[in-house]
Amino acid sequence: MKNQEVALLLNKISALLELKGENRFKVIAYAEAARRIENLPTPIENLYREGKLSEIPGVGQSIAEKIKEYLETGKSSYLEELGKEIPEExxxxxxxxxxxxxxxxxxxxxxxxxxxxxxxxxxxxxxxxxxxxxxxxxxxxxxxxxxxxxxRSSRIPLGLALPVAEELVLYLKQFPFVERVDACGSLRRMKETIGDLDVLVASNDEEKAMQAFTRWPEVQEVLAFGSTKSSVLTKSALQIDLRVVRPESYGAALQYFTGSQAHNIKLREIAIRKGFKLNEYGVFRIEDDKKIAGATEEEVYAALDLPWIPPELREDQGEIEKAKLGELPHLVELKDIKGDLHVHTDWSDGTSTIEGMVRGAKKRGYEYLAICDHAQSLGVAGGLTWEKFQEQKLKIEEVSQKENFPILWGLEANILADGDLDFPEEILREFQIVVAGVHSAFRQTRGKMTERIVHALKSGVIHILSHPTGRLIGKRDPYEVEVEKILEVARESNTAMEINSSPERLDLKDRDCRKAKEEYGLKMVINTDAHSEENLDLMKYGVAVARRGWLEPGDVLNTYPWKQLLEWLKGKRERMP
DNA sequence: GCCGTTTTCGGCCCGACTGTTTTCAGTCG
Structure with a gap:
């Protein structure tokens, strides 16, 4: 998949054109095409082969030509020409x-x-x-x-940024002149990584609000200090921008400050076509500058004849068009989740007991839980032998009885380097639920890795493929694998894809979730892969990924009531070809 | 350079902050 490479090429061209002082709309056109290609769910090589490059929004004939040349030759004569005038450095x-x-x-x-x-x-x-x-x-x-x-570290994981944001919001809320506070920007959209933290305050005393903000004990340096907008750098080198507006503009400001930029630009274009102007203070009629909306986000969208759009969708990935048609998805929510189907205990490498995990599940309002400890081959994780698993089964039944709480006896099998699983199929069929994933030999070739996972899925015993691409955000790239092929075989074998909620994984990622649903009709499961009771709280991150992937409750297996889930688990193996 | 249920030409989002200026350009989000 060369999408990132092509996007990089177009961004370079855009930057050089800008340095050269070219028409700014031309500059924007290249950058916009790059953004589109970066977010494309399909490999651009496929679109090229099918002659569909110009069907990508923002890509016209001229840019299509440049992409074509790059894909065919690996270079761009246009970029090289530009480089002669202005050094790329x-x-x-x-x-x-x-x-x-x-x-x-x-x-x-x-x-x-x-x-x-x-x-x-x-x-x-x-x-x-x-x-x-x-x-x-x-x-x-x-x-x-x-x-x-x-x-400054580049982008930081959502899992690190969210607690900081919550702390700052709490701090600001204690002041009487602060009427409302929200973290906005990519954090409110729940992107997997965050650049800057954007925080919005409603207040009638901007000066005091700004001073309170810049005097937050975590602030190391004030980068800019204005009457409505300030920026600081925290001791942990995170940049935070604060914006203060009057309460009557709060909705418009929330909308503006949440972004994404591309989403906002689209909205402002719609406003113009309706004879309005949209900014962070409200929606204004151009002819008499009369404000017609602004206090809430709902009324801002309503003024543009749109329903309110959930922040997770605001990426200009088709949400505005769907909103116009009244066809926005009813996104899955944390309260829809009825159980966690992938947790570990102290029987393998977890730190909590079976009882502890069950208590945690009950506390979170769940109706069921699946215990899926590691199997034997994963020595480092204290993997269990078949004998140990049978022993654990008895314990699970006992706890389930005592706590009057449904527990699935499962395991997280390991997909070995050759695609075999670390227990024979007959044994795996004994378990009520089989989660399986790749935990070793990450550096295989694309073909080998794809074949390995395909082979495993075709065994027909796997209910859920755990952390399907193996990435660790900022630490390890996803392994080389043909995602489309995996999704295709998952469909054939009725295998669900896991959305692993661990903030360093978030795997499958948002974009692939949407593809798995829309192009392959797959079911997903949002799991925490918790190794402790507290880790059960990570579920919110997985739900965020699902929402960014446009998933509805019906797409997510662990929103099913207990009986329906059991039927799916049994039916999966019966439906195998 | 892209795009079009008001357009194949003439548009293309909007405002805050800063520094170096005498009215605004550059940068940022």
Missing amino acids: LIELEQVPGVGPKVALLLYKELGVRTLDDLEKALSAHKVRNLPRLGPKSEENILRGLETIKR
Whole structure:
């Protein structure tokens, strides 16, 4: 799948065109095409083979030609031509906060600066302050930007950002002049990683709100301080932007600050066509500047003849078109979840007892639970022998009786390097539920890995494929595998795909969930893979992925009532061809 | 460069903050 590569190419072209001072709409066109391709669920090579490149929104004849050349030859003559005029390295300079295309070009033309190293030298020699329209303050600002870029980790996982956001929201809520607080941006959309944290406050005393924010004990440095907008860097090097508006504009501001940018642009275009203007203060009629909506998000969308759109969908991935038609999905919610179908206990590498996990499940309002400890081959995880599993079965039955709570006796089998499972099929059929996944030999070729998983699924004994792509966000890439092929065989074998809720996995990912549902009609299961009772709380992250994948309760097996779930589990093996 | 139930030409989202300026360009989200 070369989608990321092609997107990178188009983004480079966009950046060089901007440096060159080309028409800004042309610049935007390339960037927009890149964004579209980045979010495409299908490999762009397939679209190319079918001659359907121009069917991608934002890709016209000219950009299609450039993609074609790149896919055929692995290079782009257009990019190379541009590179002769403007060195590609300058794109890196723009990564420094405070340095945009104009300044980058100025630095290059006047001082010969091409790299971050060059920039550092020019700054310490105080050459930057003498450039036209720049002064000592700009020099200092760029220097700070350079330090920030070294310090600031790139995007941080949702699982780390969410607790920070919750803490800040709690802190701000204690002030009487703060009427409402919400974390917005990609965090509210529950993206798997977060760049900056965006927080919105409703207040009639902006000044006090800003001071309260910048005096939050976690703040290390104030980057910008305005009357309605400020930015800080926390001690953990996370950038937080705070925006304050009056309560009567809160809905419009919430909408604006939640994004995504692409979603907002679409909405503003719709507003214009209706004779309105949409900004963070409200919806205004252009002819007399009269405000017609703004206090709530619902009324902002309603003013544009749209139903309220859940934040997780606001990515300009077709949600606005569906909203117009009244065909938005009724997304699955945490309260729909009736049980966790993949948890570990202290029988293998978990830390809680069976009783502990059951108590945790009951506390969360679940109706059932599946205990799926590791099997023998996974020595590092204290995997169980068949004898041990039989012993565990008795214990599970005992606890189930005592607690009057349905527990499935299952396991998480290991898909070995050759695609066999670590127990023979006859034994696996004894278990009430079989979850299976890849836990070793990650570095196989694409073909081998695909064949390995296909072979395992075709055994027909697997109910759920756990963490289907094996990625660890920011630590390990997904293994090389042909996802489409896996989904296809999953359909044939009635296998459900797991959405693993662990914030470092979130696997399957949102985009693939949507594809699994829409193109393959698969069922998904949202599991925590909890290794402790507390870990059961991770379910919310998996639900977020499902929502971003447009899933409804009916698409998610563990929203089923107990009886219906049992039928599905039994039926799965009977339906095998 | 892309796009079109008001268009194949003429549009293309909107505003805050900063610094260096005397009215605004550049950057950012």
